[in-house]
Amino acid sequence: MSNRLISSLKSYLLEKFENLQDLLEISSAGEILRRYFVMNAFDGALTMLGFVVGAYISGSKNPNLILSAGLSASYAMAISGFVGALITEKAERERKVKELERAMFTKLDNSLIDKASDTAVVLAALTDALAPMLAALTSASPYIFSRMGLISFDVATFISVSITLALVFCLGLFLGRVSKGNMILYGFYMLLAGLAVSLLMFLSTGPDI
Amino acid sequence: MSSNSKIGVTKLTLDVLKPREVKITDLALALGEIKGIENVEIYVTEVDAKTETLKITISGWDMPPDEIEELVNKYGSIRSIDAVVVSKKR
Numbered sequence: 001m002s003n004r005l006i007s008s009l010k011s012y013l014l015e016k017f018e019n020l021q022d023l024l025e026i027s028s029a030g031e032i033l034r035r036y037f038v039m040n041a042f043d044g045a046l047t048m049l050g051f052v053v054g055a056y057i058s059g060s061k062n063p064n065l066i067l068s069a070g071l072s073a074s075y076a077m078a079i080s081g082f083v084g085a086l087i088t089e090k091a092e093r094e095r096k097v098k099e100l101e102r103a104m105f106t107k108l109d110n111s112l113i114d115k116a117s118d119t120a121v122v123l124a125a126l127t128d129a130l131a132p133m134l135a136a137l138t139s140a141s142p143y144i145f146s147r148m149g150l151i152s153f154d155v156a157t158f159i160s161v162s163i164t165l166a167l168v169f170c171l172g173l174f175l176g177r178v179s180k181g182n183m184i185l186y187g188f189y190m191l192l193a194g195l196a197v198s199l200l201m202f203l204s205t206g207p208d209i
Numbered sequence: 210m211s212s213n214s215k216i217g218v219t220k221l222t223l224d225v226l227k228p229r230e231v232k233i234t235d236l237a238l239a240l241g242e243i244k245g246i247e248n249v250e251i252y253v254t255e256v257d258a259k260t261e262t263l264k265i266t267i268s269g270w271d272m273p274p275d276e277i278e279e280l281v282n283k284y285g286s287i288r289s290i291d292a293v294v295v296s297k298k299r
Contacts, residue, residue, distance in 0.1 A: 026230045103259045104226050106286040113228050 020119065026112060027093075029120035034178060036085065036127045038171050042190065044077055044132030045171075046197050048139035049164045052157060053201040061153040063146040070143070074136035078129040085128035086121060093117040139164040161198070168194040217245070217271030220294035225263040227285025229256075233263065236284045240265070243280065245272040264291075270298075 024030055048070060055066055097117055101108050108114050139160055146156035172190030176183030227236070233251045240249045247269035255262035263285070267277065274293075281287050 022235065025232075028230065100228050100259055103257070104228070104286055106226075110283070111285075112231060112283050116230075 023112075023116040023119045024123070027116035027120035029116075029123060032089075032120070033123055033127050036124055037131045038175055040077075040081055040128055040131040041135040042168060042171055042193075044074065044135035045139055045164050045167045046194060047073060047077065047132070048136040049161065049194060050197050050201055052139065052160050052164070053198050056157045057201060063143040063153055063156060066140060066143045067147060070136060070140035074133045074140070077136060078133035081132055082125045082129035086125035089121045089124040093121055135167060138167060165191060165194045215298040216295055217298070218274055218293060219270055219272070219296040220266070220268045220292070221272065221274065221277065221290065222292035223263075223265040223267075223277075223281060224288045224291050225265055225281055225285050226260050226288055227263060229259060229261055231284050233261075236263075236265075236281070239280055239284070240267060240277065243273065243276055245269045246277075260285075262288075268294075270296075 024033075051070060051073065052066060094117075097108055097114060100113060142151070142156040142159040142163065143153075145151045146153050151159070168190040169187045172187035173183045175190070176186030179186065227233075233253065237249045237251050240246060246267055248267070250266040252264045253261050254264050265281070278287060
């Protein structure tokens with residue numbers, strides 16, 4: 001009985017997933033979602049990196065400060081990402097559907113194209129919201145252990161910076177795979193950007209400023 | 210009503226315009242799932258920048274024209290019904 005329930009649930013989910021894949025293909029959303037994901041995850045990771053390095057240089061050794069400010073920043077990035085992508089993507093998609101309606105001399109309400117377009121808008125908004133938030137939360141996560149007293153603030157900062165740099169390197173690897181080019185080279189480009197942010201922080205902030 | 214009088218639509222030829230993003234294989238498979246349809250043939254007759262014109266020939270027994278129209282209009286839009294064949298039950 002439970003086996004039958006599980007298999008019917010599995011086939012239902014599989015069907016929904018295939019439908020979603022079809023809609024993504026029709027709306028050509030794969031490319032834009034990939035772009036949103038990398039751009040915004042990079043944004044979130046570097047924002048947090050700048051914040052962590054800045055806080056460390058300023059001499060503050062309070063993990064609560066990083067956690068509360070970091071969480072607020074990641075929520076703000078998520079909300080702004082969601083709303084921004086939802087509105088801009090909706091406007092762009094609506095324009096495309098209207099152009100198509102003109103070419104076809106018909107209304108496309110409730111058509112597959114209309115549905116695919118709506119799906120792309122929602123997925124773009126979710127990607128734009130979740131990518132920076134998750135990247136920022138991952139970077140800030142070592143401070144949870146520091147707050148619990150398991151590791152010192154300095155170790156947490158070291159781990160946080162390492163995780164962030166590893167994350168941007170992985171985003172570079174992903175881009176390298178997308179471009180079918182040199183994955184390591186792309187990884188180093190992104191890593192260089194991360195190191196540049198850290199260096200800028202060292203130069204622009206500090207206990208003396 | 211058609212099943213009582215034992216006559217039904219056995220062949221339909223449609224002139225359809227669809228966006229280029231929609232795959233004709235998806236449309237053909239979706240049509241094939243409608244009750245009564247046994248055979249679906251789709252030919253692309255014209256390709257434009259944003260659209261494609263299709264000639265769709267569907268055959269079977271006692272096919273539901275309304276359901277077919279509704280489905281095709283989900284994928285594109287029917288410009289005209291170019292041919293219809295109605296037969297008595299074999």
